[in-house]
Amino acid sequence: MPFAGRHVVLGVSGGIACYKSCTLARRLTESGAQVDVVLTAAAGEFVRPLTFEALTGRPVLASLWERGGGRALAHIELAKQGDLVILAPATAHLLARAAQGMADDLLTALLLARTGAVLCAPAMNDAMFAHPATRANLKTLAERGWTFVGPETGALAEGPSELPGRMSEPETILAAAARLLAPPGRLKGKTVLVTAGPTREHLDPVRVITNPSSGRMGYALAEAAFARGAEVILVVGPTDLPVPTGAVTHRVETTAEMQRALQTLVKRADVLIMAAAPADYRPAAPAATKRARSAGDLTLKLEPTPDILGSLKRPKGCLAVGFALETGGRDGEGGDGVARARQKLQDKALDLVILNDALEPGAGFEVPTNRVTIVRNSGAPTELPLLSKRDVAERILDEVEQALS
Numbered sequence: 001m002p003f004a005g006r007h008v009v010l011g012v013s014g015g016i017a018c019y020k021s022c023t024l025a026r027r028l029t030e031s032g033a034q035v036d037v038v039l040t041a042a043a044g045e046f047v048r049p050l051t052f053e054a055l056t057g058r059p060v061l062a063s064l065w066e067r068g069g070g071r072a073l074a075h076i077e078l079a080k081q082g083d084l085v086i087l088a089p090a091t092a093h094l095l096a097r098a099a100q101g102m103a104d105d106l107l108t109a110l111l112l113a114r115t116g117a118v119l120c121a122p123a124m125n126d127a128m129f130a131h132p133a134t135r136a137n138l139k140t141l142a143e144r145g146w147t148f149v150g151p152e153t154g155a156l157a158e159g160p161s162e163l164p165g166r167m168s169e170p171e172t173i174l175a176a177a178a179r180l181l182a183p184p185g186r187l188k189g190k191t192v193l194v195t196a197g198p199t200r201e202h203l204d205p206v207r208v209i210t211n212p213s214s215g216r217m218g219y220a221l222a223e224a225a226f227a228r229g230a231e232v233i234l235v236v237g238p239t240d241l242p243v244p245t246g247a248v249t250h251r252v253e254t255t256a257e258m259q260r261a262l263q264t265l266v267k268r269a270d271v272l273i274m275a276a277a278p279a280d281y282r283p284a285a286p287a288a289t290k291r292a293r294s295a296g297d298l299t300l301k302l303e304p305t306p307d308i309l310g311s312l313k314r315p316k317g318c319l320a321v322g323f324a325l326e327t328g329g330r331d332g333e334g335g336d337g338v339a340r341a342r343q344k345l346q347d348k349a350l351d352l353v354i355l356n357d358a359l360e361p362g363a364g365f366e367v368p369t370n371r372v373t374i375v376r377n378s379g380a381p382t383e384l385p386l387l388s389k390r391d392v393a394e395r396i397l398d399e400v401e402q403a404l405s
């Protein structure tokens with residue numbers, strides 16, 4: 001998260017979702033940002049300035065006229081100095097005032113003086129959001145360069161709704177903010193297609209062959225690529241992890257479904273990262289109804305699943321990264337894991353292979369960390385230490401960006 005040492009202005013207007021802004025202020029502060037909170041008068045009715053002051057360790061600004069610390073021109077200072085202005089929640093009223101160019105309080109005066117990035121998280125009743133006046137205001141502000149995150153569907157203060165209005169969660173807003181603050185890199189605007197998780201092959205309607213892949217490595221790659229400005233498409237097998245922010249997610253169950261999804265999606269990909277652990281075998285004759293338990297042994301005949309990488313027609317110039325999972329230390333069982341990874345590079349025409357070991361403590365399946373070796377077509381492999389999967393993802397994307405250049 002590129003927040004360390006950055007100056008974020010968090011504008012809070014008067015809606016129920018103000019309570020989520022407290023978490024957002026805290027998470028930004030914990031991530032190393034200097035956070036200046038600016039409240040509208042209505043926001044001050046929902047959450048007292050003291051709460052934000054305690055969470056950010058900085059004075060809160062709430063009025064053009066009652067100046068904190070002698071900062072008579074705080075609205076101009078903050079407009080100029082802030083690396084990013086986040087509006088969360090942004091009420092219908094705030095959007096209307098901003099679209100009209102009004103400057104009748106500290107927050108709207110700041111927005112009028114702002115020339116840099118603004119990230120806006122609208123939050124309101126679904127009918128207020130759908131109203132033509134709000135739609136027109138959103139269009140105006142988008143045309144002026146504001147970036148929007150949400151609103152989402154889901155429960156509103158007044159009850160359940162299937163229409164957008166609910167403010168995005170703080171983590172989602174943080175991810176969108178990180179993307180805006182990220183330094184421009186090679187992945188900006190590129191389409192990155194990532195696979196994640198296991199696949200499941202049915203023996204019968206209620207029993208499956210699968211593996212313990214959690215999807216965490218692929219999700220970390222998807223999140224990191226989004227933060228670097230990429231358009232991210234994620235093809236994911238069965239996993240309970242919440243969908244990562246910003247990725248267009250396609251859910252599949254079997255290896256054949258994953259192959260079919262990728263055959264279409266790969267046409268758009270500038271980068272393909274195969275972090276999923278698809279099943280290599282499936283029952284040759286899955287039963288249509290549940291197999292009854294019987295006293296004797298059960299022998300299953302398995303057949304190979306489709307070779308996804310081997311069958312994909314990647315567009316010219318599409319950079320491809322594969323994962324190689326070993327189970328016998330970095331040097332592999334009775335041989336050289338790096339040599340096998342190199343073979344995979346050639347056999348599957350890959351640009352990078354990420355070698356990792358499922359049996360190594362803290363690496364491979366299920367855990368939040370991984371220890372990998374990056375193997376390229378030429379040059380020595382790079383052994384990375386044990387890192388969080390997000391940090392591993394960042395290192396892999398550094399390699400990808402280097403290869404793209």
Ligand SMILES: Cc1cc2nc3c(=O)[nH]c(=O)nc-3n(C[C@H](O)[C@H](O)[C@H](O)COP(=O)(O)O)c2cc1C
Nearest residue numbers: 013014015016040042043091092093094123124125
């Ligand atoms: C309990 C309550 C909840 C409200 N929630 C919202 C909301 O979620 N979104 C919104 O746009 N307005 C909401 N409003 C209305 C705004 O508070 C009102 O339009 C106010 O003028 C907004 O001022 P501001 O944009 O300067 O903060 C709510 C009002 C009340 C009393």
